[in-house]
Amino acid sequence: MKRHIILEGIRGSLNPFTTKYPKKSYIPPDGFRGAAEYDAERCVGCGACSQQCPPGAITYTDDEKERKLRLSYGVCSFCGRCEEVCPWDAIHLTKKYELAVYNREDAETGVDIPFFQCTECGRPFFPYPQMKASLEKVGETLAEYGIKQEELANLISLCPTCSFTVDKMPERRMFMRRLVK
Amino acid sequence: MTSIPETLIGLLVYPGFLFSLVVGGLFYWLYRKIKARFQARIGPPCYQFFIDLMKLFSKESITPYTAGSTMLVLAPILSVTGLLLAEAMLPIGSGSVLEFEGDLIVALYLLALPGIAMMIAGTSSGSPYGSVGSAREASLMVGYELPYALSVLTLGFYVKSLSLSVIVRYQLVNGAFFLRYPMATLAFLLCLLPKVGRRPFDAPEADTEIIGGPLTEYSGALLGLFEVVNGLRWFVIPAFAVNLFFGGGANILEFLLKSLGLVLLLSILDVIHPRYRIDQGFKFFLKWALPLSLVDFVRSLVLS
Amino acid sequence: MFARKKSPWVMHLPCGGCNGCDIEVVAALTPRYDVERFGVLQKGTPRHADVLLVTGVVTAQVKERLKRTYEMTPNPKFVVAFGSCAIDGDIFRDGYGYAGPLDEVLPVDTYIPGCPPRPEALIDGLNKLLQKVR
């Protein structure tokens, strides 16, 4: 009646099932959903991840110079939604799982995206890489309508306040008219 | 007759407290290691028991407001003392520290002290888990003490002496008792399991049912004392059995090897069994251990 | 102290989590991860514990109990927040049942983020905690 457990025990004691973890690190399989990390080269600071994050782990704050995107691992549910929605393929779930820290504030990652400064007043108002990327994307289409990229770039390089000032108004109106046509 | 300093050394260093604590600690580690290996795990390192002790003695001891504090402190001390005195009476290798006619009976009942201390600990802690634990300990003791004492007395009646050293010497000449009285030996071994608090009779300390049992409220140094008891009993109780049924030992090495074998047996029994419910455990002793010991007891009365 | 580093007895306090962390804690005790090789034992009563391992969000109901359990633990004691829920509330942080992060209730020594963290992360976290113990 105890035969099975004794056999099992002998088999178990001959080859233990235990990993050698702290000495030999564990490599998770492909597709493992570990800590998410930003690719600073690719991120344009659009904040799509922050919009879609189910627990709201990704937040961004804008200051004078840059947009600070922050992902707090203490809130993150490691679902991989950010990776799914990122239009620029700039956030990835890595295979990292050893995340223990002493302070709650340390458990975070993020990127700082510099702002584009208004050519007129010098006020920063928009993430620079996002502007560059969207210009590239939109530029080709607009070229078919005979609008040059520089023209567009000139216009959107003004902050909302400046682009609605009196001396800029006619230029903007002309542009909009051509766009609508 | 030995002098007082010698007795003290015998009691506290060798073969008393320190020696048996070290050996008991190693035996306890062995038990944990066997358990781990049987479960396909690695298990703790060999110094684990001593590390645990050091840590527990460096920790704060909390006396719960509801507990009877005197009894709470006395219980582990009672337990340690009982085991130590019993240990002093056992002939380990050659000769014991305290030796007198009738020491068998005294050792028998000194070894019941840890159980009684458990009961005191449980009732005095004022926790419901503790009181349930001590009630279980009590009912289990009623179950196992009778076959336990009977199987020991079997030997006493056979050699017509209540002295441990006489029994051991008799065995050295005429062969170990477990050949002569296999049933009493079996009953005695069964009673050892609840004595060391192991499965299938560990209901008093069943962690999934009543958390820590009687020890629920203990912390720090007092818990450390109970850990000491735990270590000591892993040596003293197998040693008692070796002396009584397995012919003691001509020298210390033989003695230790025999105890080691017994520890291995107890560990494996523990590992392959689930826990009996308390009434089932009680019934088990009445149904199996008591008749077994009774048969050999009657046999020894007739034979002697 | 050396002894303290080698024998952390853990009491596991499951608060209002989803169970995910709880089963990973138990998985750490079982053959594949076997934390007993580092001297870790799971204890059922706070009196025996050195490390309180808190999993799950701190709900309004469990808050008082947590404080009480912490009081019952003898010194020196350490608290580990296991899983994102205990650290900052994870996905439940907007709900009305959430009563704030764990470190507003108890002083937390080590945070182990993850939802749930792998048992390896628990071993790693305990190692980091014990490095801090002097």
Added chain:
Amino acid sequence: MSTIFPIGPFHLALKEAALLKLEVEGERIVGGDIKLGYMHRGIEELATKKSYHSNIFLAERVCGICNTAHSTCYAQTVEALMGIDPPARAGYIRTIVFEAERLQSHLLWFGVGMHEIGYDTAYMYMWMEREHALDMLEAICGKRVNLGINTLGGVRRDITPDKMSFIRTKLDLLERAVRKTGKLIGEDRVVKARVKDVGVLTRDEAKRLCVVGPTARGSGVNIDTRRDDPYAAYPNVEFDVPVEEGGDVLSRTLVRLRELSQSIKIIRQALNDMPGGPIALEELPFPRVGEALGRVEAHRGELVYYIRSDGTNSPERVKIRTPSVVNNNSLIPMMLGETIADAPIILASIDPCFSCTDRVTIVDVRKNKEKTMTLSDLRRGRPA
């Protein structure tokens, strides 16, 4: 004279916080009460604040052990609201993950059940074998727990051919483990002594209390949502629904044991018959105004989701009826007349999941001022 014997809120037998107050006379249980709500997180209210998509991850975190059951049920309910059907391949993947999770959940249960009766060696073995099921899940979904495989209109990860062969090797290991489990538990006399005729729930009582899942099937009530109202790929696979008549802990154990081999059978079939095609729909319509009800057979019994939509981006009302809600009611009738030593195994035998349950109780933070012996007595200073 009866005393109150508390189990919980933090207790080794419970992997979650709950307080079970048992009135005992000596060791015998004469009455009792369950106090839940320690895990109340307000999920149903929270679900109305989040978008339909985010709620998948919220539903998953209702319970970590049966998380795919929750997310599948939620996704199916929302898909019903949207009026779409996920691709066939997605249904098969859902079925595979669902059954793999049932494997790990039942093995987990065996481990916990054995732990309650002190059979630590068997407990360790069950959890060792469970690691194979977890490996399988990790390979498919990228995580051991909280798998996140479901999305609206399909699944997020595909099962590639090399993953398929990995799953097959793990299934062989698990099949061997299931056979061994049967021997370990079925042929052990001490285990039998602990679980036979303990915690009996008769068939009539089971029907009266409306219990579901293995608890009901252990009492001879033949219900299984997978067969009665098939979803995902269940209409296309063959399997039996094990039913035992005994109604005691042993019957519930045997039901789970036989379900394990059925799960392996289902996964094998699903792997073999898996059709090609996309794994998720590209375009999703907006949920129509109205309500929908979805149900699946979770590992503990029937799980029901009710969602009402008001045409916005987040549901107007989400109601979750988890199996543990109904099964918990059967606890006290089962425990009456048994001893304290049996309480944990009876408690475990229904596989209670309090994190599933604690969603709708009223939050009550008043201090525990009863005169009975509760956990407050364990405190250093008793409240005056």
